[in-house]
Amino acid sequence: MKSIETIATVTKDGKITAQLPLDIPEGEHQVVIVIVHQPRPKSAGIGITNYSDASGE
Template sequence: MKAIETVVNVTPERQIIVQLPPDIPAGEYQVVIVLNESVKSDKLAVKNQAKRFEYSDYPVGLVADNFTFRREDLYDR
């Protein structure tokens, strides 16, 4: 079984044409089609969500000059 994920355009006649990879031999196959509503609006929603979480830079410096973030310093053994 192979899963192929792609974006297609549906024609006014409600048809789609899918170009398969060259490693798929000719023959009869069982195919499952899952239609996600409006791929473009999903991508736009993700972009808008990312813009909401913008933070400005605020330099805080180190807590102390001798403080490091090495794993050995962060966790007790």
């Protein structure tokens, strides 16, 4: 079992998309999903291109 924290996108038709580490093999997996009741603002988050700016380095 592996625990992964990531950001997922949920579509209007109830589908979820998330980026996982590359060491997770492709195929079907049993997962547990915990939803925080309030969606993240679209402007929130740190992209890879601006990560060093946000971390103060």
